[in-house]
Amino acid sequence: MEFLRTVGGDFLLLMRDVGPIAAVVLFFQYAVLRKPLPNPKMIAIGFLAVVVGLYLFLLGLDMGVFPAGAEMAEKFSYPENRGWSLVFAFCIGYATTMAEPSLIAVALKAEEITAGGLPSFHLRNAVATGVAIGLTVGVYRILTGDPLWIYILGGYIATIALTWFAPKEIVPLAFDSGGVTTSTITVPLVTALGLGLASHIPGRSPLLDGFGLIAFASVFPIITVLGYSIIAKIRR
Amino acid sequence: MRNFLILLYRSFSNVVPLLTVMIVFQIFVIAEPFPNPARLATGFLLVIAGLFLFERGLDAGLFPLGESMAFGFAKKGNIWLLLLFAMAIGYTTTIAEPALIAIAERAEMITAGRITSMALRNAVALGVAGGIALGVVRIILGHPIHYYIIFGYVLVMAITTVAPKEIIGLAYDSGGVTTSTITVPLVTAIGVGLASTIGGRNPLSDGFGLIAFASLAPIITVMVYGLLAL
Numbered sequence: 001m002e003f004l005r006t007v008g009g010d011f012l013l014l015m016r017d018v019g020p021i022a023a024v025v026l027f028f029q030y031a032v033l034r035k036p037l038p039n040p041k042m043i044a045i046g047f048l049a050v051v052v053g054l055y056l057f058l059l060g061l062d063m064g065v066f067p068a069g070a071e072m073a074e075k076f077s078y079p080e081n082r083g084w085s086l087v088f089a090f091c092i093g094y095a096t097t098m099a100e101p102s103l104i105a106v107a108l109k110a111e112e113i114t115a116g117g118l119p120s121f122h123l124r125n126a127v128a129t130g131v132a133i134g135l136t137v138g139v140y141r142i143l144t145g146d147p148l149w150i151y152i153l154g155g156y157i158a159t160i161a162l163t164w165f166a167p168k169e170i171v172p173l174a175f176d177s178g179g180v181t182t183s184t185i186t187v188p189l190v191t192a193l194g195l196g197l198a199s200h201i202p203g204r205s206p207l208l209d210g211f212g213l214i215a216f217a218s219v220f221p222i223i224t225v226l227g228y229s230i231i232a233k234i235r236r
Numbered sequence: 237m238r239n240f241l242i243l244l245y246r247s248f249s250n251v252v253p254l255l256t257v258m259i260v261f262q263i264f265v266i267a268e269p270f271p272n273p274a275r276l277a278t279g280f281l282l283v284i285a286g287l288f289l290f291e292r293g294l295d296a297g298l299f300p301l302g303e304s305m306a307f308g309f310a311k312k313g314n315i316w317l318l319l320l321f322a323m324a325i326g327y328t329t330t331i332a333e334p335a336l337i338a339i340a341e342r343a344e345m346i347t348a349g350r351i352t353s354m355a356l357r358n359a360v361a362l363g364v365a366g367g368i369a370l371g372v373v374r375i376i377l378g379h380p381i382h383y384y385i386i387f388g389y390v391l392v393m394a395i396t397t398v399a400p401k402e403i404i405g406l407a408y409d410s411g412g413v414t415t416s417t418i419t420v421p422l423v424t425a426i427g428v429g430l431a432s433t434i435g436g437r438n439p440l441s442d443g444f445g446l447i448a449f450a451s452l453a454p455i456i457t458v459m460v461y462g463l464l465a466l
Contacts, residue, residue: 016332017332017333017418018418020328020329021329024321024325025305028305028317028321033305033308033312037304038304042296043300043301045297046294046300047298048293049290049292049297050297051418052293053285053286053289053290054417056286057283057287057290058286059279060279060284061279062279063275063276064258064276064278064280065276065279068262069258072262091257091260094253095253095254095256095257098250098251099251099283101287101290104250105298105417105420105421106420106444109424113443128253148404148408149396149404152408159385160382160385163382170440171381172445173445175444175445175447176444176447178451179420179450187339191338191339191342195342211339211343211408211409212408212409213409214408214409214411215408215411218451
């Protein structure tokens with residue numbers, strides 16, 4: 001009974017998140033566009049599958065990955081575990097990004113648009129490598145206490161420079177992949193690691209140093225995806 | 237049936253790296269057995285089933301929905317209604333985004349209320365709304381994306397030099413957490429749908445990029461909020 005109540009409560013919470021978007025879509029579809037959807041039953045089933053799928057996904061993460069991940073993040077956030085915290089940031093960045101639903105969505109769409117020319121796995125692999133590198137650099141910054149903006153400025157300069165050499169049609173996709181890397185799985189684990197590190201290292205403030213890891217995870221994938229596209233172009 | 241198994245295998249392969257990392261770190265670093273292995277295994281099965289449903293639902297529901305709405309707006313030909321729709325999607329989905337709420341509440345706690353959770357969420361949501369609308373304008377005009385992004389980067393760096401130090405990390409982070417898992421496929425499908433409907437636009441080079449705008453614009457609005465509030 002207790003289990004059922006928790007599940008029911010979580011599902012209500014999820015519906016609260018989905019409610020606004022459903023309301024906006026329905027309002028514009030029926031009050032503004034005033035056209036029936038082409039295949040409303042299929043779309044409704046698909047929408048439901050997305051919501052239920054995400055719900056099961058989060059429920060599953062809560063049962064195993066989040067508690068264990070939080071424990072690891074806590075363990076690695078002590079200064080004497082510095083080396084490990086870098087390795088952990090790299091591995092967890094790659095692993096969580098490969099399973100990130102938003103990225104799967106964008107990669108599927110890109111594979112469809114390019115008629116298979118850009119396989120979903122390649123794009124996701126490039127993005128996940130970028131998140132892994134980004135988080136490692138981000139944790140390094142927390143350890144050293146350098147100001148965040150210098151790193152981000154460096155990242156921005158690198159993206160702009162690579163934009164110059166990358167095939168033009170891939171550029172919007174590369175910039176998109178920076179935004180989709182961190183939503184469902186990565187944020188909770190990474191925020192725990194960042195704030196933990198910042199509160200255990202003397203002289204660091206959680207607000208000044210603890211935040212900012214997500215920013216690394218958003219900038220570095222742009223660099224790796226652009227880099228991937230340049231290498232793919234040269235090979236061709 | 238064969239098809240079903242292949243799709244199920246693809247969903248499974250998405251979580252293989254995560255499973256590997258968890259097991260390796262638990263065994264070699266934590267060096268203790270999992271406190272509850274059955275629970276972890278059940279959790280992973282749910283994660284795989286969830287991803288499988290999610291991917292099927294994208295193909296059946298969210299992608300066709302976004303595309304059909306993009307066609308509808310392109311046919312209607314009223315750009316203001318389209319922009320209003322873009323802003324409504326951006327604002328409503330961001331303001332209730334759980335990852336953002338979590339970060340905003342933590343920020344309110346750490347600053348002892350000088351940053352309020354609701355104001356921060358509003359700053360981010362307005363940024364996303366404006367960003368997606370600007371991105372739609374770019375698709376319609378067919379401009380290359382990098383001019384907009386470079387201008388955005390310059391703006392971010394310029395405001396960084398004057399913004400209060402405490403807000404900077406938060407602002408940069410808020411760009412990454414804004415776009416929820418249901419918004420991303422819908423917005424992507426709308427962008428690609430628009431680019432395929434409007435003559436002379438290429439779905440790959442013009443259709444993507446909306447998420448990029450939605451991630452960059454909130455950085456700017458949050459720092460502006462910081463300038464006003466702190």
